Amino acid sequence: MREIIEDMAEQLAGVPGVVGVTLGGSRARGEHTADSDWDLGVYYRGGALDLDALRALAGPGVEVAGPGAWGPWVNGGAWLRVDGVAVDWILRDVDRVERVWADCREGRYEVGVQAGHPLGFWSPCYPGEVACGQVLADPTGELTALRAAIGYPEPLREALIAASWEAGFLLDAAAKGAGRADTLYVSLCVSRAFGILVQALHAHARRWCLNEKGALATAGHLPAAPADFARRVRTLLAAPGGSADDLAATVARAQALARETIAALAP
Known part of the structure; x- marks a missing residue:
């Protein structure tokens, strides 16, 4: 299968407008199983991408979504099946x-609404994907050079750790929602609060956090994570409660864990 993927990458790199192709996800990290997807990052330049050539390469019956069709951050692409x-x-x-x-090197980042990313798309994912991926096809050497240049910037690390203040703000808001027995609001606040703290824990360890999938489990093993961090978060999210009293108890436990995490992230 690897040979098929490498051949596909070379063909993709020959499409007008395509700069190069990388392998991402668990396959690139060596953490895959036999059933894991093959994720190919197809890097293109501006309006030069030849979508008709991409569609011809994908074959009949495969929809190829052009830039912007899937949302503002996950630009587009296609879902194929090769040998099942x-x-x-x-x-x-x-x-x-x-x-x-360039923004990340200055400590600037964005969190955008994006389908498929329930905690939002965090812009550092873009350079992180290049840093963590494997270059499969790169006719001009541009992707290889970019990958070699990407390290974890200290200004970005500081900015993501500093942003952990929002976790406390969200949990204070959740406490008010608990009094109204508003399970949806409380659950959303708690989820986002710990999503922010997971990002901060990754940043503290100078590790790119590419999306929500598996991020909590990874964060639990990082140096600044409190004892049993991942298990404690899972417990909070699994059954926040339906009554005002149960929700208030969940929020109180979440606030305690958030304070512990933020203290561990402090210089």
Whole structure:
């Protein structure tokens, strides 16, 4: 299967407008199983991408979504099956990736609404994908050079750790929702609060957090994570409660864990 993927990457790199192709996800990290998808980052430049050539390469019956069709951050792509295995093409505008990388070096980032990302799409994912991926096809060497240049910027680390204040703010708001027995509001506040803290824990360890999948489990093993962090968060999210008293108890436990985590992140 690896040979098929590498051949596909070379063909993709020959499509007008495509700069290069990377392998991402669990396959790139060596954490995959036999059933894991093959995630291919298809890096293109601006308006030069030849969508008709991509569609011809994908074959009949495969929908290829152009830039912007899937939302503002996950630009587009296609879902294929090759020998019964899922292969995902994910479009990435290389100029935008480079702009985001420049922002990250200055400690600036965005969190955008994006389908498929319930805690939002965190812009550092763009350079993180390049840093953590494997370059499969790169005719001009541009992706290889970009990958070599990407380290974890200290200003970004400081900014993501500093942003952990919002976790406390959200949990204070959740306490008010608990008094109204508003389970949805409390659950959303608690989920987002710990999503922010998971990002901060990754940043503290200078580790790219690429999306929500598996992020809690990974965060639980990072140096600044409090004891049993992942288990405690799972317990909070699994059964927040339905009554005002139960929700208030959940929020109180969440606040205690958040304070412990923020203290561990402090210089």
